[in-house]
Amino acid sequence: MESERGLMRRVARGDEAAFTELVEGYGPKLLAVARRLLGSRADAEDAVQRALLQCYLGAAGYEPRWAVSTWLYRILTNICVDELRRRTVRHAYAAAPPAEPPSPFDAPGDAGRRIDVARALARVPREARVLLALHYVNGLGNAELARIRGISINTVKSQLARGKSILRAALAEGDPA
Amino acid sequence: MKTDLDRLLVDYFQPEPPAAGLARRVLREATVAGREAEDLVDRLTIAATPQGISLIRPGRQERVETAAGRRLVDRAREELHQYFQGQRAFFSVPLDLSSVPDFQTKVLQAAGAIPFGQARPYAWVAKRIGHPRAVRAVGTALGKNPVPLIVPCHRVLKSDGGVGGYIFGTSVKQRLLRLERVTPVLEGCTSTHIVCRVGCPQLRRAKPANRVVFASVEDARSVGYRPCRICRPSQAA
Numbered sequence: 001m002e003s004e005r006g007l008m009r010r011v012a013r014g015d016e017a018a019f020t021e022l023v024e025g026y027g028p029k030l031l032a033v034a035r036r037l038l039g040s041r042a043d044a045e046d047a048v049q050r051a052l053l054q055c056y057l058g059a060a061g062y063e064p065r066w067a068v069s070t071w072l073y074r075i076l077t078n079i080c081v082d083e084l085r086r087r088t089v090r091h092a093y094a095a096a097p098p099a100e101p102p103s104p105f106d107a108p109g110d111a112g113r114r115i116d117v118a119r120a121l122a123r124v125p126r127e128a129r130v131l132l133a134l135h136y137v138n139g140l141g142n143a144e145l146a147r148i149r150g151i152s153i154n155t156v157k158s159q160l161a162r163g164k165s166i167l168r169a170a171l172a173e174g175d176p177a
Numbered sequence: 178m179k180t181d182l183d184r185l186l187v188d189y190f191q192p193e194p195p196a197a198g199l200a201r202r203v204l205r206e207a208t209v210a211g212r213e214a215e216d217l218v219d220r221l222t223i224a225a226t227p228q229g230i231s232l233i234r235p236g237r238q239e240r241v242e243t244a245a246g247r248r249l250v251d252r253a254r255e256e257l258h259q260y261f262q263g264q265r266a267f268f269s270v271p272l273d274l275s276s277v278p279d280f281q282t283k284v285l286q287a288a289g290a291i292p293f294g295q296a297r298p299y300a301w302v303a304k305r306i307g308h309p310r311a312v313r314a315v316g317t318a319l320g321k322n323p324v325p326l327i328v329p330c331h332r333v334l335k336s337d338g339g340v341g342g343y344i345f346g347t348s349v350k351q352r353l354l355r356l357e358r359v360t361p362v363l364e365g366c367t368s369t370h371i372v373c374r375v376g377c378p379q380l381r382r383a384k385p386a387n388r389v390v391f392a393s394v395e396d397a398r399s400v401g402y403r404p405c406r407i408c409r410p411s412q413a414a
């Protein structure tokens with residue numbers, strides 16, 4: 001099987017089939033991260049499309065010392081984080097409602113529980129939320145999370161621990177038992 | 178070992194399939210990307226006094242400038258190029274608005290207070306300058322903005338959501354709003370751990386691969402970054 005770095009070399013040469021293969025491999029994971037960070041499916045699709053466009057146009061600048069996933073998630077989280085900044089400014093001006101919670105009709109499993117998790121996650125500080133999303137969508141380890149967000153491994157550990165602790169407390173508050 | 182919380186989060190963050198044809202849509206967009214906007218800067222007349230930029234108008238004309246004015250014009254053109262490439266979220270070149278009447282100066286200051294990537298109605302500007310009924314006069318004052326692009330009159334829209342007029346035409350106004358929507362405002366350098374406004378000379382030295390976007394200076398601080406002392410991002414975000 002061709003390595004991901006080899007795939008990226010082909011994308012850098014403008015190989016559209018290689019790009020399609022990359023999108024098929026990463027599209028669902030990128031969308032899951034964007035969806036859980038941004039709330040709405042439409043905003044998430046837009047963010048993923050912009051990230052993939054940057055990836056395609058900037059493929060020549062990809063450095064093979066990085067895993068392809070690191071590079072892709074860096075681009076995607078940069079876009080999502082900026083969208084979150086824009087919302088903060090917009091809400092301060094317009095007092096618009098927060099992003100839509102996940103619809104109970106669009107996901108399998110315990111819809112009520114998923115809404116609880118969405119509400120609990122909203123209490124987690126942004127940087128920790130980004131790390132949690134990357135960690136749980138793709139099982140990324142601390143070293144890769146550190147490279148994606150440009151922070152130290154110790155900071156990753158402390159942010160994840162803090163995020164989980166806030167989540168646990170928020171979920172416990174919601175539990176009647 | 179996985180805890181209940183881990184299992185809950187793994188389930189919550191399940192990958193989900195994107196809409197069909199994602200790669201095809203991106204490839205189609207890639208063929209038109211990059212052709213927009215950039216050419217506008219080379220078709221501008223920019224004039225300056227020794228104190229600052231005093232005029233920006235469509236159509237390139239050579240003007241006689243002092244040496245100081247020439248330097249400011251070159252700097253403005255460079256900042257505008259960076260802005261159109263999505264590499265600048267603020268302008269630092271000085272302006273000379275000394276010949277602008279008081280009312281218009283207030284209107285331009287109010288427009289300048291609209292954050293990068295945002296838009297406000299004409300009525301918002303009128304209210305902000307203390308003349309809530311002067312919406313039409315605000316529109317006229319913005320229409321005569323001597324330094325469009327740098328004073329962002331393109332961020333002022335009609336109250337019904339319409340784009341409103343613009344000296345370079347409404348399609349350029351829409352392009353600018355779209356450009357600002359996809360240009361980040363705060364970036365940190367992963368090697369220096371300094372967070373800057375996009376366009377800061379300190380950040381321009383960092384390779385694109387060494388940049389991460391932050392939503393606020395506080396977020397950046399929370400993961401070990403400090404604000405730049407040159408561009409002072411706390412004042413912007």
